[in-house]
Amino acid sequence: MIELVRPTVDLSGSWWEMVDDFAGATIHGSGYRPSDRDVLRDPAAFEEWVDWLGRMERSDEALPVGRVPSSNRWIVRDGRVVGTVAVRHALTPSLLAEGGHIGYAVAPGARRQGVARAALGQALRLAAARGIDPVLVTCDVDNTASARTITSCGGVLEDERDGVLRHWIRTGAPAEPIGPGPVEGREARLVPITAEEAAAMRAGESRPGWAEGYPREDDLDAIGMMTSAPDAWSPRHVVRRSDGLAVGSIGCFGPPQDGVVEVGYGLVPAARGGGLMTDVLSAMVRSLEASGLRVVAHTEPDNLASHRVLARLGFRRVEEPGADARAEWFWASGAAADGVGEP
Numbered sequence: 001m002i003e004l005v006r007p008t009v010d011l012s013g014s015w016w017e018m019v020d021d022f023a024g025a026t027i028h029g030s031g032y033r034p035s036d037r038d039v040l041r042d043p044a045a046f047e048e049w050v051d052w053l054g055r056m057e058r059s060d061e062a063l064p065v066g067r068v069p070s071s072n073r074w075i076v077r078d079g080r081v082v083g084t085v086a087v088r089h090a091l092t093p094s095l096l097a098e099g100g101h102i103g104y105a106v107a108p109g110a111r112r113q114g115v116a117r118a119a120l121g122q123a124l125r126l127a128a129a130r131g132i133d134p135v136l137v138t139c140d141v142d143n144t145a146s147a148r149t150i151t152s153c154g155g156v157l158e159d160e161r162d163g164v165l166r167h168w169i170r171t172g173a174p175a176e177p178i179g180p181g182p183v184e185g186r187e188a189r190l191v192p193i194t195a196e197e198a199a200a201m202r203a204g205e206s207r208p209g210w211a212e213g214y215p216r217e218d219d220l221d222a223i224g225m226m227t228s229a230p231d232a233w234s235p236r237h238v239v240r241r242s243d244g245l246a247v248g249s250i251g252c253f254g255p256p257q258d259g260v261v262e263v264g265y266g267l268v269p270a271a272r273g274g275g276l277m278t279d280v281l282s283a284m285v286r287s288l289e290a291s292g293l294r295v296v297a298h299t300e301p302d303n304l305a306s307h308r309v310l311a312r313l314g315f316r317r318v319e320e321p322g323a324d325a326r327a328e329w330f331w332a333s334g335a336a337a338d339g340v341g342e343p
Helices: 009-022 034-040 043-055 093-097 115-129 144-152 195-202 217-223 276-289 304-312
Strands: 002-005 070-077 080-088 102-106 135-140 156-161 164-169 188-192 236-240 246-252 260-267 294-299 316-318 329-332
Touching (some): 002 115, 009 043, 009 070, 009 080, 034 043, 102 115, 115 135, 115 144, 188 246, 188 276, 195 217, 217 246, 217 260, 236 276, 246 276, 260 276, 276 294, 276 304, 294 304
Parallel strands (some): 260 294
Antiparallel strands (some): 002 070, 070 080, 080 102, 135 164, 156 164, 188 236, 236 246, 246 260
16 A cells, blocks of 8 residues: 655654665655765754654745745555655746656655556645646656656646656646635735726726736736626736736636636736746636636637646647637637547
8 A cells, every 4th residue: 555654753764775775866755865864864863854844844934945845755655665755835947847846756676566656646636635736747858657657647748848858737626616706826816806906907007016017918908808897707917926916817708608718818028937827827727617617718829838838737729610720729628628629
């Protein structure tokens, strides 16, 4: 039986056996470096280190530069440590390029026995419980075993960057059905734009709490469709949690039609490229899907960043009858795309 357990000194004996099995190789998702060995061999230092691994799960813990809150677990089989997993609660630019949300390693003596797949599956459930959806999981381009494991758990390859394969996996994190109130994402709140704020945006006013460059032209187009007080389908400010600034907007092109709703979204240039849009669109799509709706979107053919975000969330490009694919591409979430031919 494979379990993910919190690091504990009670498993120190089999922990060190696992470390020896790696023979000095990097143990991904462990927080351990071979250079730490001499220090951590002291039981008091090992206990302090194990305690620190546990504290990394707390959002209020002061962490070194470059570290993010993480849920650290040891992979245990039949009472013995055979690997490690770290579920990172956020992505830095470095982790977005390499490392991802989940890092894991299985000791050489326990490989090719289904341990990695079982552990990754449990790590995905741990990520879902924390509202992380989708997750990024990476591996070296020549690590075919890890690539197969990731794919078997639902991973969809986005690209290869400097010898690293980057896969995204939907976790099915729970969400509240869409309503007239804010939608809560991990990195942003999606707050309905009021009629008074819409009037200020049309008048070209800049308000405290609005980032430089907001609203954009597309944001003004979105509020142009408002005909009444905000409702579930109205445009929303994307309010970044890290600084409380409105950095873009997201909303629906009107109420659902036959159970299908179209979303539109965008960020000011300074807020792009750090994974924020993935979190924002995920929160919106999950909330819409929790209401039993299917979700579609249109993009310009050259908007590669938007294409990548949609693909991360399981959208597929499909043919739209009568549409000019040179002007716009049509995307549909997995359920909405069923039965529609791909180009």
